[in-house]
Amino acid sequence: MPALTCETLDGGVALLTLRNPPLNLITLELTAQLIDAVARVRADAGIRALVITGEGTRAFCAGADVSEFADVRGDVVGKKLARENEAMSAVRALPIPTIAAIGGVCLGGGAELAIACDLRVIDETAGIGFPEVHLGVFPGSGGVIRLPHIVGLPRALDLLYTGRTVPADEALAIGLATRTAAAGNALDDALALARTLAAGPALALSLIKSGAVASLTQTDEEAVAASLVDSARVFRGPDVDEGLAAFAAKRSPRFTAGRDADIQAQEEPE
Structure with a gap:
C-alpha cells in the first residue's frame, strides 16, 4: 500500500493524501514518495493548485516515525534530513498555490510540511506544534528556517523553544494558520479554496508566489527590479486581455491560460 496518494480532481486541483494511519507519520518511504509525487505535480501543466492532507481524523501528520531513528543514527543528515528537506523545498518551490488541510494533530515534520505550503486551513479542533526540542x-526539515517568516522571530522562538502545541484559534491569530474550518470541514474548505485559486490567472498567481518568496531575501531595489520583469511577463500573456474584457463586460473572467502563457505567446507565429 502506498504511503501517500496523489489524485487529480476537477477544476485543475490535485489532492495529495498522506496515508500512514493512524498518525500519518513521516517515514523514509513516505518522504521518497512525496518527492516523486511533487515532481509529477510540477510537471503536469493541468494542475493549477495543490491540497495536501492526511488520511483519517486523528492527524494531518504527527511527525517522524521515531522507530526509524536507530536505522539512520549514524548518518541522520544524509539518510533522513537531507531527503526531508528536499521534499519540503520541492513543495515550497511549486509554481502553483499549495494548501495544507489540517485535521487533528500536526506536529514536528508534519508542521514543517504544513508551513512549506502557501496556506493552511486548520480544523477548529486541531493543533499544530514543533515538539522536537523535547x-x-x-x-x-525547514521549521527553523520558515517559521520566523510566517509568525515573526519572537513568536517562532517561543514555539520552537517550548515545543508547545498551538490550538487552532491561536494559530489563526498569529498567522500560523490562514483560515479555520468548522470541525470536520478542513479538507472541504481547502478544496473549495483551491478550486477558486485554480480558476484564477495561473501566470499571475505563479509570479505573485515567486516574487513574494524572493522578496524575503532581497533588497527593496532588487525586489522592485524583479517585480518589473514579472509585470512585463504578465502583460505579454493572454490573461490580461481576458481580465480587461471581463471587466468591461461586467462579467467574471474565465482564465484558461497556463503559467507559461507569456512564453507560449512569444513563440506563436505572427
Missing part, C-alpha cells in the same frame, strides 16, 4: 533536537 527529544533534544530541533526542526531540521
Whole structure:
C-alpha cells in the first residue's frame, strides 16, 4: 500500500493524501514518495493548485516515525534530513498555490510540511506544534528556517523553544494558520479554496508566489527590479486581455491560460 496518494480532481486541483494511519507519520518511504509525487505535480501543466492532507481524523501528520531513528543514527543528515528537506523545498518551490488541510494533530515534520505550503486551513479542533526540542533536537526539515517568516522571530522562538502545541484559534491569530474550518470541514474548505485559486490567472498567481518568496531575501531595489520583469511577463500573456474584457463586460473572467502563457505567446507565429 502506498504511503501517500496523489489524485487529480476537477477544476485543475490535485489532492495529495498522506496515508500512514493512524498518525500519518513521516517515514523514509513516505518522504521518497512525496518527492516523486511533487515532481509529477510540477510537471503536469493541468494542475493549477495543490491540497495536501492526511488520511483519517486523528492527524494531518504527527511527525517522524521515531522507530526509524536507530536505522539512520549514524548518518541522520544524509539518510533522513537531507531527503526531508528536499521534499519540503520541492513543495515550497511549486509554481502553483499549495494548501495544507489540517485535521487533528500536526506536529514536528508534519508542521514543517504544513508551513512549506502557501496556506493552511486548520480544523477548529486541531493543533499544530514543533515538539522536537523535547527529544533534544530541533526542526531540521525547514521549521527553523520558515517559521520566523510566517509568525515573526519572537513568536517562532517561543514555539520552537517550548515545543508547545498551538490550538487552532491561536494559530489563526498569529498567522500560523490562514483560515479555520468548522470541525470536520478542513479538507472541504481547502478544496473549495483551491478550486477558486485554480480558476484564477495561473501566470499571475505563479509570479505573485515567486516574487513574494524572493522578496524575503532581497533588497527593496532588487525586489522592485524583479517585480518589473514579472509585470512585463504578465502583460505579454493572454490573461490580461481576458481580465480587461471581463471587466468591461461586467462579467467574471474565465482564465484558461497556463503559467507559461507569456512564453507560449512569444513563440506563436505572427
